[in-house]
Amino acid sequence: MRGLIAVLVISTFSFNFAAQEQARPSNQPDSPSAPLLGFTAADTATELTWEKRFRAIPDAKRVHANMVQLAGHPHNLGSEAQRKNAEWLVAQYKHWGWDAHIEQFDVLYPTPKTRVLEMVGPTKFTATLDEPPLPGDPYTREKQTQLPSFNIYSADGDVTGPLVYANYGMPADYEELERNGISVSGAIVIARYGGGWRGLKPKLAHEHGAVGCIIYSDPADDGYVQGDVLPKGPMRPPYGVQRGSVADTTIYPGDPLTPGIGSVPGAPRLKISEAVTLMKIPVLPIGYGDAQPLLAALDGRVVPAGWRGGLPLTYHFGPGPAKVHLKLESNWDTKPVLDVIATMKGAEEPDVWIVRGNHYDGWVNGADDPISGQSALLEEARAFGELAKQGWRPKRTLIYTAWDGEEPGLIGSTEWAETHAGDLLKHAALYVNTDENGRGFFGAGGSHSLELLVNDVVRDIVDPETKVSVWRRQQAALLLHGGRRPAPARPNGGNELLTRATLPIEAIGSGSDFAAFIDHLGIASLNLGFGGEDRSGTYHSAYDTPWFEDQFGDKEEVYGPVLAQTAGTLVMRVADADVLPYDFKILTETVKGYDTELKGLVKSLQDDAETRKRNLDLNLYALTDDPKNPVHAPGQLVPPPAMNFAALDDSIAALGKAAEHFNQAEAQMPALSPERRKALNAELLLAERKLTSDQGLPRRPWVKHVLYAPGTYTGYGAKTIPGVREALEQGRFEEAQEQIAVVAKALEAEAAFVEQIATEFGAGK
Amino acid sequence: MRGLIAVLVISTFSFNFAAQEQARPSNQPDSPSAPLLGFTAADTATELTWEKRFRAIPDAKRVHANMVQLAGHPHNLGSEAQRKNAEWLVAQYKHWGWDAHIEQFDVLYPTPKTRVLEMVGPTKFTATLDEPPLPGDPYTREKQTQLPSFNIYSADGDVTGPLVYANYGMPADYEELERNGISVSGAIVIARYGGGWRGLKPKLAHEHGAVGCIIYSDPADDGYVQGDVLPKGPMRPPYGVQRGSVADTTIYPGDPLTPGIGSVPGAPRLKISEAVTLMKIPVLPIGYGDAQPLLAALDGRVVPAGWRGGLPLTYHFGPGPAKVHLKLESNWDTKPVLDVIATMKGAEEPDVWIVRGNHYDGWVNGADDPISGQSALLEEARAFGELAKQGWRPKRTLIYTAWDGEEPGLIGSTEWAETHAGDLLKHAALYVNTDENGRGFFGAGGSHSLELLVNDVVRDIVDPETKVSVWRRQQAALLLHGGRRPAPARPNGGNELLTRATLPIEAIGSGSDFAAFIDHLGIASLNLGFGGEDRSGTYHSAYDTPWFEDQFGDKEEVYGPVLAQTAGTLVMRVADADVLPYDFKILTETVKGYDTELKGLVKSLQDDAETRKRNLDLNLYALTDDPKNPVHAPGQLVPPPAMNFAALDDSIAALGKAAEHFNQAEAQMPALSPERRKALNAELLLAERKLTSDQGLPRRPWVKHVLYAPGTYTGYGAKTIPGVREALEQGRFEEAQEQIAVVAKALEAEAAFVEQIATEFGAGK
DSSP: OOOOOOBOOBOOOOSOHHHHHHOOOTTSOSSTTSOOTTOOHHHHHHHHHHHHHHHTOOOHHHHHHHHHHHTSSOOOTTOHHHHHHHHHHHHHHHHTTOEEEEEEEEEEOOEEEEEEEEEEESSOEEOOOOOOOOTTOGGGGOGGGSOOSOEETOOOEEEEEEEEEOTTOOHHHHHHHHHTTOOOTTSEEEEESOSSOTTHHHHHHHHTTOSEEEEEOOHHHHSTTTSOBTTTSSBOOTTOOOOEEOSOTTTOOSOTTSTTSOOOTTOOOOOGGGOTTSOSSOEEEEOHHHHHHHHHTBOSSBOOGGGOOSSSSOOBOOOOBOEEEEEEEEEOOEEEEEEEEEEEOOSSEEEEEEEEEEEOOOSSSOTTTTHHHHHHHHHHHHHHHHHHHTTOOOSEEEEEEEESOOTTTSHHHHHHHHHTHHHHHHHEEEEEEEOOOOSEEEEEEEOGGGHHHHHHHHTTSBOTTTSSBHHHHHHHHHHHHSSSSOOOOOGGGGGGGGTSSBOOOBOOOSSSTTHIIIIITOOOEEEEEEEESSOOSOTTSTTOSHHHHHHHSOTTOTHHHHHHHHHHHHHHHHHHOSSOOOOSHHHHHHHHHHHHHHHHHHHHHHHHHHHHHHHHHTTHHHHTOOTTSOOOOOOOOOOOOOOOOHHHHHHHHHHHHHHHHHHHHHTTGGGSOHHHHHHHHHHHTTGGGGGBOTTOBTTBTTOOBSSEEEOTTTTTSEEESHHHHHHHHTTOHHHHHHHHHHHHHHHHHHHHHHHHHHHHHOTTO | OOOOOOBOOBOOOOSOHHHHHHOOOTTSOSSTTSOOTTOOHHHHHHHHHHHHHHHTOOOHHHHHHHHHHHTSSOOOTTOHHHHHHHHHHHHHHHHTTOEEEEEEEEEEOOEEEEEEEEEEESSOEEOOOOOOOOTTOGGGGOGGGSOOSOEETOOOEEEEEEEEEOTTOOHHHHHHHHHTTOOOTTSEEEEESOSSOTTHHHHHHHHTTOSEEEEEOOHHHHSTTTSOBTTTSSBOOTTOOOOEEOSOTTTOOSOTTSTTSOOOTTOOOOOGGGOTTSOSSOEEEEOHHHHHHHHHTBOSSBOOGGGOOSSSSOOBOOOOBOEEEEEEEEEOOEEEEEEEEEEEOOSSEEEEEEEEEEEOOOSSSOTTTTHHHHHHHHHHHHHHHHHHHTTOOOSEEEEEEEESOOTTTSHHHHHHHHHTHHHHHHHEEEEEEEOOOOSEEEEEEEOGGGHHHHHHHHTTSBOTTTSSBHHHHHHHHHHHHSSSSOOOOOGGGGGGGGTSSBOOOBOOOSSSTTHIIIIITOOOEEEEEEEESSOOSOTTSTTOSHHHHHHHSOTTOTHHHHHHHHHHHHHHHHHHOSSOOOOSHHHHHHHHHHHHHHHHHHHHHHHHHHHHHHHHHTTHHHHTOOTTSOOOOOOOOOOOOOOOOHHHHHHHHHHHHHHHHHHHHHTTGGGSOHHHHHHHHHHHTTGGGGGBOTTOBTTBTTOOBSSEEEOTTTTTSEEESHHHHHHHHTTOHHHHHHHHHHHHHHHHHHHHHHHHHHHHHOTTO
16 A cells, blocks of 8 residues: 655755754754764764664665565465565564564455456447556566455445446545536446545445446556556556555554454454445446546546546546446455564663564565565664674664555554554554655655654765755755645745754555554554655556566665665664653644644635625526536535634643643753653653544544544545544534544643653653 | 637626616616716717617527628638628628728738658658548538648748657747757757647747747647547547648738738838748648657657646657658748728718727638627628618717738738728727627627726626626626636635726737737727637637537527627717717726736746745755756746836826826716817827837837737737836846836826816816
8 A cells, every 4th residue: 555655854954054964953963972862962972873883784785685575476465475475574584683473363355256347338348357467577477376456345246337437536526426417326436546545436436326336547647648658668558457445444444344453363353244444335446448448438528627537538427328237246255464573672671662564465566565665674674683783782672563464454554553552552652654665755754743853863864866865855855846746836935944943744644554553542653755756657556566666666776775774763763762752842833733724724614605605696606607518506515603722722832831841851851860761761652642532533433643544535645633624624513613622632631741741850850 | 810808897796686787887877867988868868779779680590691601611811712702791781881892902821832741750651631521511521622731921841850849839848848958959849739829839949949840739728638529529630720820920910021011002012031920940730630640759758747638648758769851832922811891981070980890711611710700790780780771870980891811910900900000090999809709708808998888888788698797697707717718716706806896808919800900009999709618629620610610609699699789889889979988097907907917027036036046056956856867957047126117106196197087077078069079089089099109019119009919928818018028027127127118108198198188178168
């Protein structure tokens, strides 16, 4: 699964480059022995020496060899190759001196038995549903062990109906259909990938009465419109298909049958019919080669500009005349999830855990997703093994993992986190996730108590392409085009980036294995990676292979060691620090920003409703309607009432005050006695836990963090302060007011907690 | 040629509809006998009676019959059908009681002798350059009298070179090519239609060293991406070609050999080699059927997102490997331009002229462009003939025209205006242009001294589709989606449109026959039309036929009579008024707006230069560059110095004061004695003349209006206060400062003129 990698940049940056390049963030003077966040001066010197040694170890050739090893065969959950990979991983870890074992869970994992998609009228056409081997790529010939293209957790079904094109199949698309007088009731919806999480497409189609759903990859999104397709270039060929899960992981990820608990032997399981995250209608992904005849057979009105893809045809809404038959049956089997868990015990505070993970299951060969990240993680783990041989020991315990079953729904990480929830809640100080990795720009998302740390770390990592620090390159990208990928220019050319203390890391929602750690358990988490330069259209297809990586990817694995250096240095900083390097000032500022956004959202919802009312009162829709192509006027919007944000404002103010006290106290903390520091850290690691609510979000109690969650109508995309924000967006204004109280309560608890630690451990006591 | 029809809406509008619908603009009380602008109360009643009678006459069936008559055969300048059309038009006018005659000019009109476009490597391909007859459309079968597809005033040439794709071929596109290290020197450029005036494409290609230019119609712009193509739908089929002129009419329009003077017998003519408006390299338009093999044979880097069209291929820059041979030869003949001029003499002030025109030459059949407009104009003229039989006579002289040779470069109107410049400067009070017409929304552009009049008129015209007034429908469009075609939403939902006294008519540049009147002679001018509902991809092709109009256009000619009513009512208001209904208050406000824009332009050029400098100083381009796909950093931008706008500000203030005095005086003017009124109007009609400068714009002395001109790098698109604006945009800052003085001087002259009239004729004297 693709993690949403956010942009990150540090900036206590000015135009004085030479000084900036060496400078540490504002709380760390410009001297090699100046203390790192959470370290005494003496320990800083030691730490920096070990970090330097660590960063010299990761080796590009080994990253590449790892990739070839792990992605050599199709290795989805339950496959023979995946078991071999698990065993190989355990052997590697052991060889490097780690404790390592496989931890198995047994989970619902349906695979295709029958897949039929055909047009039965006005002309006949049967979709091939096959990704042909690619001339030149030997990996693509291993058809017998590939999973065929499918959307896992689709319903079984045998349905026939008129076809309707629904663009990306998102909520706004259904409003457009409605204004054009088109119903999908009893129809089969065809939607293109993109615009939102794939699982929303069949979910919304079902909610609007459709009996089936087809999702296809339009060439405008990752095919020939974007670049040359395979084998000439890296983009998606006509019959390349994006597999992927349609389980509703916004409610809960993991095994659909064991929400909230680990799928261990004997665990109580739901019946399949009771699992609310399973899709209710049949849904199948196809390539644009198979989609073209279907779309060409649609008629009715021409779709609006934003709906047009890159196929050489006029896109119409339908319904019909194309009539489509879709038949899907799965083998609803239970399969083993094989998590690989490796441990390096901490020397001083073994009960404080740092968990590091990247999944290792692919939809097919998965050379990029996820092996590009996993291969680098392995070099990071090997480097720690080497470092241990040189005499280094982390103060705290490292738990390095390779998650299985991420693709079907973050299963390996979720089941493990749920199984060990009690221990994790007590011991885990940090979870660091990676997924894919590639050439280009750094991106980071996660808990904002870690923003200062991340900023600090990437200042010490050299970007291999430009030889400046990773943070300086990232800052350049933000200044020049808004980030890793071109984004709207910032006002004033982004000059504020040159004077701000740090730049934000982004919020994370779901889409990779951090979800159980941050959303469910409230463990401070990060998601890291590099990318943005090599483009591809192989996502979740049989063409994501080692051959492809060598042909079109980072063949020299230039960025593999860099990811290992980045994540590894970050892990070391937390593992070795005298005091856990959290920061609550930036957290406060970030939450204050969210608060301002929510107030703006209330205002804009009110304005939108007022404008809509004006438009309807003035009859503007009818007056501008083309009588030859009439569209329905949209309905009134219900404006939110005036909302009371006082509780939220107050809690943020309290947190700001506490953060200030903590910062004052912090300078003395590294010099506490080892015993006192141990007591401090055992408490401090609980800080992120306070940002959760026991009852969880309305209608999805599994999601407990009050600041971050995947959006119910965006999927992977994060919603910040989700309880309030989604209630506003979805028109539940009483609930929004209630959720303000819930969030304020959590923030007050956080403030009290931080204040108490500052008091208890401040002033060198 | 397509006139740029601007959006127009009145608004002294509030939420009280019943009152608004009947109300006149603020200076006209809400009563049927309340005086119209420029009328006494008594004359208002008479006028409204005659206007009502006038508007009852135009007949949709006759409009349709006119269209079939005039567009029945290919009728470009110099064709046999065009001569027959001219004679038919004269006969019509005479039959309706007008004086009418043909006025002939002899002009340079090259037509194709040789057209060869072929790919000579790496594979062979010969372009068809042919628009095949359309099954079902008999008009498209008349191949022997069609002009083949070509760009008139292309150079002759026989060139071979590598092909380079240049997107729209506009200035920003060449910056992109340069950043990608691609030169077009010695190459043949292929550019798609759109993004700016067609003549700029070969002009810029030539300036960058290309030896030839191909312009094609991409399906993304008016082909299958936009809707079903012929014969199923109205959009451009693969081999449909957009013809059109590439003479540089931004310097001067009309016969390229007689700038500034009429092409009458014995007029001095330039040699062809001396005519600066002729294109310097061969250029040929093609359809996307012919373009596809050429574009598919390009390689090199993939173009950026904004460059991608709708063909099913990956767009590359080139150069090559496609190598192209282009050979063009024309017959450089002199051909007759046949303007039809019809006159109805004014009863009281025959020396005050109102000129009304629409061209009648088409590139092929031209049923839409221009006959949809010309057919309606004829109904307007017939209605005046009928009205005259009922006893009505205009106070002032009406000159109704059918222009020939608009398509090659506004030739008929320009030669006529240049020939009669002396008289027009003395007598012309107004020029009203139309071109195409269709179903939908009203649009108006032109002199802002006429904005109040236009607002006033369209309040009295009923929109046939919604039965509300044309102004109310137009306001609805502006409020809901920014105008006739969807445009960015206005801030605050456009609520300011509900309280402003009027809404602006747009500035006009070039692109239809108003250019000589407004740009060159400074005659108050308007360009009017309806459209925006029926879409088509037949522009300047052999498929713009009466069959097409019946199949996909306004078959019932619902909007033909409406255009006749609108333009005719407007003409009557000016022809019958006691005092010419100019207004200088809105003119002042509009110019004040332009002044503010120019100051904003200075600021944004300064900001852009500062940001560019920062980006270069901080090395941001290199730091974000992908070493596998390096792009060159752009160069420094030269910021404008602080500019002194005081003279312009002062002149606008003076004009505002004069306008106020004029408004106070105006109320008394209609009651002056006929003799005094005659004297007043003979002066007042010169008001727009003051807005010109004798020397014209720098490097294009033909263009004399200081407020409006076609942009040198936009073509049709208007530049307001062009002397200053273009100097700023093009980095000539001293010239910009000089031009501020030139514009200020003209505005001061206008202020003095208006002030003097107010003094001379105010207070009932």
